[in-house]
Amino acid sequence: MKKVIFLLVDSLIPSILEECIQEKLVPAFQFLKERGQYWSNCVTVFPTMTASVDSSLLTGVYPNIHRVPGLIWYDPETKEIINYINGWQCLWKQGMYTCAQSVLYHLNEKHLSKQVSTLFEELAERGFTSGSINTIVHRGVKKHPVKPPFIIDVATGFRLREPVSGPDVLTLGRFVQTPFDAAIPKQCGTFYTFYGINDDYAVHAVKKLIRSNELPDFTLVYLPDNDHLLHRKNPDHGVSALIQVDQRIQEILGAFDSWDAALEKTVFIVTGDHGQTRIGDEKQFNIDLDELLKSFHGLPLGKKVEDHDFVLCNNERMAYVYPLKPEKEKEILRKLLSDARIDLLAIKKDRGVLVKESGSGKEIYFAPGGPLVDIYASKWTISGDWSVLDLYLDCGIIHYRDYPDGLARLYGALYSQEIPMIVITARPRYEFISRYYPSHLNGGSHGSLHKYDSIVPLLVTGTKQTFLNPPRLVDMKNFILQLFDYKEKAET
Numbered sequence: 001m002k003k004v005i006f007l008l009v010d011s012l013i014p015s016i017l018e019e020c021i022q023e024k025l026v027p028a029f030q031f032l033k034e035r036g037q038y039w040s041n042c043v044t045v046f047p048t049m050t051a052s053v054d055s056s057l058l059t060g061v062y063p064n065i066h067r068v069p070g071l072i073w074y075d076p077e078t079k080e081i082i083n084y085i086n087g088w089q090c091l092w093k094q095g096m097y098t099c100a101q102s103v104l105y106h107l108n109e110k111h112l113s114k115q116v117s118t119l120f121e122e123l124a125e126r127g128f129t130s131g132s133i134n135t136i137v138h139r140g141v142k143k144h145p146v147k148p149p150f151i152i153d154v155a156t157g158f159r160l161r162e163p164v165s166g167p168d169v170l171t172l173g174r175f176v177q178t179p180f181d182a183a184i185p186k187q188c189g190t191f192y193t194f195y196g197i198n199d200d201y202a203v204h205a206v207k208k209l210i211r212s213n214e215l216p217d218f219t220l221v222y223l224p225d226n227d228h229l230l231h232r233k234n235p236d237h238g239v240s241a242l243i244q245v246d247q248r249i250q251e252i253l254g255a256f257d258s259w260d261a262a263l264e265k266t267v268f269i270v271t272g273d274h275g276q277t278r279i280g281d282e283k284q285f286n287i288d289l290d291e292l293l294k295s296f297h298g299l300p301l302g303k304k305v306e307d308h309d310f311v312l313c314n315n316e317r318m319a320y321v322y323p324l325k326p327e328k329e330k331e332i333l334r335k336l337l338s339d340a341r342i343d344l345l346a347i348k349k350d351r352g353v354l355v356k357e358s359g360s361g362k363e364i365y366f367a368p369g370g371p372l373v374d375i376y377a378s379k380w381t382i383s384g385d386w387s388v389l390d391l392y393l394d395c396g397i398i399h400y401r402d403y404p405d406g407l408a409r410l411y412g413a414l415y416s417q418e419i420p421m422i423v424i425t426a427r428p429r430y431e432f433i434s435r436y437y438p439s440h441l442n443g444g445s446h447g448s449l450h451k452y453d454s455i456v457p458l459l460v461t462g463t464k465q466t467f468l469n470p471p472r473l474v475d476m477k478n479f480i481l482q483l484f485d486y487k488e489k490a491e492t
């Protein structure tokens with residue numbers, strides 16, 4: 001029976017991958033592409049941030065169903081900002097324990113809806129084993145002991161002790177005890193290498209599993225290094241970053257007797273979680289939301305809501321603004337719409353979504369269900385100016401241009417919580433900044449609904465099973481389950 005290795009490369013961009021293949025710079029990607037199926041137009045999840053994307057990837061639904069709104073969001077129950085960690089400053093301000101608890105436990109056990117099951121849970125139900133190498137969403141049927149590195153242990157007051165749930169094999173760098181931890185070189189898991197949340201650690205873990213014949217039926221491997229490089233240097237330097245990723249994939253293929261033998265034994269799926277947009281190099285390309293909303297009383301990071309007017313949750317090129325007082329909401333909306341660097345502004349209306357374009361005054365309203373059908377077979381009711389979301393009709397079907405799967409993805413974000421929310425996105429080349437959040441001037445950033453952040457390449461090699469066309473990451477869970485159902489049938 002063939003096993004499945006799924007490589008999730010953070011910020012994998014189709015144009016960079018294609019350029020690298022054309023120039024013959026990435027032999028492993030080239031090998032997988034030549035032997036398999038390739039799509040350059042796979043749509044990811046909105047907000048285009050790892051937490052919301054991974055949740056959809058593993059549950060097969062958008063945030064309105066799985067309930068993880070993004071990397072940063074406001075929880076009305078605890079009256080606090082939830083932060084699955086974006087940068088050291090946030091970590092310092094909110095406290096190591098709060099952030100670590102959010103990402104280690106709450107994301108999987110509390111925030112990710114119990115009404116949906118993860119791919120790991122469903123594979124276990126069908127009698128298949130699975131593994132998660134360093135992905136932040138990993139809810140499964142087994143419990144794994146947590147043992148943070150010493151400095152983190154001290155900084156969190158030795159309070160991170162509860163086991164975390166996961167599939168049969170779970171690594172989270174050096175944060176979780178794994179039986180093969182000793183086989184991974186020490187330098188892969190130091191303070192300077194994010195304690196093992198890096199490509200080097202992940203690839204060592206996979207190689208160990210392959211060589212010791214312990215590879216689960218399905219293994220999801222998260223490779224984050226490409227994202228860090230693109231944030232810092234910008235996507236124009238993506239070629240050198242991708243060459244490094246390719247070397248990692250070569251190492252994985254090399255752990256088999258040969259690359260051909262790897263494909264005889266394994267189905268490889270390679271994709272990204274989102275793209276990135278190059279940010280301009282002058283200060284004006286940072287949209288300072290603290291400054292824009294300074295006439296209102298916003299919740300500072302690390303504090304609980306009391307008499308505040310709004311809560312800002314900055315997800316780089318996207319932000320959630322939660323109006324807390326109905327009488328201030330209109331004023332907040334007006335202020336946000338006054339900045340032409342903001343691209344789209346969307347709010348809930350009736351049972352649908354009202355989207356406004358800043359500057360032009362144009363707007364569009366849509367709601368699920370109705371006479372119109374899009375290329376993903378979703379049905380919609382739409383009124384207003386279609387140009388706001390760059391939609392057009394072809395042969396009676398709704399098509400998307402700048403905002404792929406824009407209707408379902410925007411709806412998914414706005415209905416991820418049942419409280420008033422404003423979604424804003426930044427125009428290409430711009431990103432939102434606010435105190436304690438990272439800025440990427442002349443670097444790369446993501447989070448928005450725009451195609452630059454939303455399109456990833458998809459490679460499937462080692463199976464004849466085809467993916468739904470046009471492809472979306474939200475359809476990945478079903479595809480993988482079908483792969484296993486198909487295998488089961490083939491063997492009986």
Ligand SMILES: [Zn+2]
Pocket residue numbers: 011227228231446
């Ligand atoms: Zn990133």
